[in-house]
Amino acid sequence: MTFLGNMNADRVVHHKLLHSVRARFVRFVPIEWNPNGKIGMRVEAYGCSYRSDVADFNGWSSLLYRFNQKTMSTFKDVISLKFKSMQRDGVLFHGEGQRGDHITLELQKGRLALYLNLDDSKAQVSSNVPLVILGSLLDDQHWHSVLLERVGKQANFTVDMNTQHFQTKGETDALDIDYELSFGGIPVPTKPGTFLKKNFHGCIENLYYNGVNIIDLAKRRKHQIYSVGNVTFSCSEPQIVPITFVNSRSSYLLLPGTPQIDGLSVSFQFRTWNEEGLLLSTELSESSGTLLLIMEGGTLRLLIKKVAGQGTEIITGSGLNDGQWHSVSINARRNRVTLTLDNDAASPAPATSWLQIYSGSSYYFGGCPDNLTDSQCLNPIKAFQGCMRLIFIDNQPKDLISVQQGSLGSFSDLHIDLCSITDRCLPNYCEHGGHSTCHNSIYEQSCEVYRHRGNMAGFFYVDPDGSGPLGPLQVFCNITEDKIWMTVQHNNTELARIQRSNPEKPYAMTLNYGGSLEQLEALIDSSEHCEQEVTYYCKRSHLLNTPDGVPLTWWIRRANEKHPSWGGSVPGVQQCRCGLEESCLDSRPFCNCDAGTDKWRGTSSRQKGFFGCIRSLHLNGQNIDLEERAKVTSEVRPGCPGHCSSYGRNCHNGGKCVEKHSGYSCDCTNSPYEGPFCKTGSLQIHYRISKEESHVFTVSTENLANRRVHQVKMCRDGPELSIQTLWLDPEVARANTLGFVGCLSSVQYNHVAPLKAAFRHPSISPVTVRRTLTESSCGSMGDSDVNAVTTVHSSTDPFGTRDEHELFTHTVQSDSTVIGGVIAVVTFVSFCVIGIMIHFLYQHKQSHHGSQTKEKECPEGLNSSFINGIDLQNKTSQCKQEYFI
Secondary structure (H helix, E strand, O other): OOOOOOOOOOOOOOOOOOOOOOOOOOOOOOOOOOOOOOOOOOOOOOOOOOOOOEEEEEOOOEEEEEEEEEEEEEOEEEEEEEEEEOOOOEEEEEEEOOOOOEEEEEEEOOEEEEEEEEOOOOOOOOOOOOOEEEOOOOOOOOOEEEEEEEEOOEEEEEEOOEEEEEEOEEOOOOEEEEEEEEEOOOEOOOOOOOEOOOEOEEEEEEEEEOOEEHHHHHHOOOOOEEEEOOEEOOOOOOOOOOEEEOOOOOOEEEEEOOOOOEEEEEEEEEEOOOOOEEEEEEEOOOOOOEEEEEEEOOEEEEEEEOOOOOEEEEEEOOOOOOOOOEEEEEEEEOOEEEEEEOOEEEOOOOOOOOOOOEOOOEEEEOOOOOOOOOOOOOOOOOEOOEEEEEEEEOOEEOOHHHHHHOOOOEEEOEEEOOOOOOOOOOOOOOOOOOOOOOOOOOOEOOHHHHHHOOOOOEEEEEOOOOOOOOOOEEEEEEEOOOOEEEEOOOOOOOOOOOOOOEOOEOOOOOOOOOOOHHHHHHHHHOOOOOOOOOEEEEOOOOOOOOOOOOOOOOEEOOOOOEEOOEOOOOOOOOOEHHHHHOOOOOOOOOOHHHHOOOOOEEEEOOOOOOOOOOOOOEEOOEEOOHHHHHHOOOOOOOOOOOOHHHHHHHOOOOOEEEEEOOEEEEEOOOOOEEOOOOOEEOEEEEEEOOOOOEEEEEEOOOOOOOOOOOEEEEEEEOOEEEEEEEOOOHHHHHHHHHOOOOOOOOOOEOOEOHHHHHHHOOOOOOOOOOOOOOOOOOOOOOOOOOOOOOOOOOOOOOOOOOOOOOOOOOOOOOOHHHHHHHHHHHHHHHHHHHHHHHHHHHHOHHHHHHHHHHOOOOOOOHHHHHHOOOOHHHHHHOOOOOOOO
């Protein structure tokens, strides 16, 4: 899935998936970014509401769920839980009865084994064979879901969405469990602190037994739950960082060591499915040789090669490619070399010559870079493919997170902090107890993956079924921006001449694509679209037109079906396309090749099938269930969401969403608006002269959907029709014809100062100046002090260049003497004015008292209105006083 991201640092872009997705890992691959900025990505994933009750078992603890009665007899059981662990063995839950009934779910070598028996006294818990085994590599410290459903003897066992149906053993349909169910282990009743099998070590989440939340009861310390050992209710995370060697050709990890130490010490753990691979290569100091640790046929082999040709060899272990974690340690001290595998130590043969080993400075794990010599890093076989963890060099742990951050060593083609290998044989599709043989593909599954790796067009090997039984196939990847085509070459690309063929001895051509039919089918099934073309050239020969109706030429599909359809015709119709469209050179035959002319004609087998959606199909009066047929028909899928179902709302004002091959468009024919989304307002005038003649005129010189009142004037003089649109009010238009001669100052409309914008910011001003307009002092400032000019700005003035926190008062400065005189004069005048105002107000107090209680108080001046943030237009409309500005 491809999503569009944000274009700046502040905008948040949300994408909602049409359907819910359950995944363990989510990978985000940036495709492109802003070329003018820096590369960066911020992603947040939103999930659904989720309840989590967790219990942590340390390997010596368990929870006991005790019944209210002695025996719990159930005909139907539903047990569900999630768990994660780093230990490959451990009991998840267990219950048993005196008559032989028992149920046990246990981790065995990273797989889940289920024991279930109904009323069979012969079966023993410790000796019988598991009824079902599911899952693999479940000790990977990731959450795994488990669901067991039983009704009588029929049961379904599901692990991570892989379900197996089975029938239980026993004579009855009921499961009788005595006293209790244990979770996390099987405690021995007579020996407190001891357990019958190895306990589970890890975390269990949302544990339900027949609708009972076991962990919730334990957290609330209910009497039904008894705790054995230390059970905590938060999941601890071990600080173990695994790494995955992805590519068996180019993956490697370089870690530094301490050189010239007398001896060597290296240890780590690994898991793999491959029989061969390089685990470790290092060049020893003091010319003491090269150390190699490799896997051959699932066996571990240690080689120490001396420069003089001497050396030693240790071989140990078998079947190490079982996907399990194995620990390995190499120690060399005082002329003694020891290789320890899973706590079993091995040494070279006693006849081995004397060795003196000095530690090297560079240790290569998994493989070697291409630019090194054999003395620096020797790899006689392919690179290792699998996982490693807990790497120690010279008894010091190596921080693999530092490797990921680039501060320690170097690497290539690794997944750090993740063991991403999977069981290639899971699920097992072999029936009736058969076992599958799986391999790991060294090639990608499609050209799409090669493009994401940065490859350009060229020939590549693809393995369409991945780790399945099919081998790789060579294709040509035509990598473009829109589509990626895989072209499979065959052996007959040149023209082949056909002579003297007849029904008794027909000519047959087989196209060999370099692979089996199963490989081609897997390639086709994994592709979005597939097409094939075979061209047939003819001269004086027949193709389909025969006396008995049997075609002379046909081609065979993968299902061994004969198809006589040529020239893009539909299947089942024995005609070429020109015959269906009645466009052949000769109207009598149904194909150009049946015309029998002396000129070369050509026809093709490629059928351009329908690409789109079909619904409500009725055939001979019957409604055909297309969705059911689509489920069993290749290259046809049920449902048709389309682009308009998600983006049709983008077509505004009556516009119609139209589906296209790779998108959609808005049809604005029936809308008065234009533009890609029918949002640009235009004017359509339908002019009908008579019943037979009508005209449509569109006026789209500007966007008329601007909330203004428009005036339309139409004049017709004979065949000529003139249309004029005006938006100005007639009174305003009449005033504009007269014009104004004089001086204006302090002009403000709402929060815009047009004169200031025109004179101070002419380049960015939205004000248009026509004819003559000059800046002037307007002669006299009246009674105002000419040395104290004040300019008031609105806080939302788009043309102001001052910071919004600055004061909007700018005073024309003078020298200190003038300022002092001005202050004295202003003070004297102020006292005089105050005295006169007091006397005036006292005389008119009674006459104005009534009017002051009824009328709304007006602002004392325009400046106070602006400063207090009061809207000028609304304020003056409510005021009975008038001001001239």
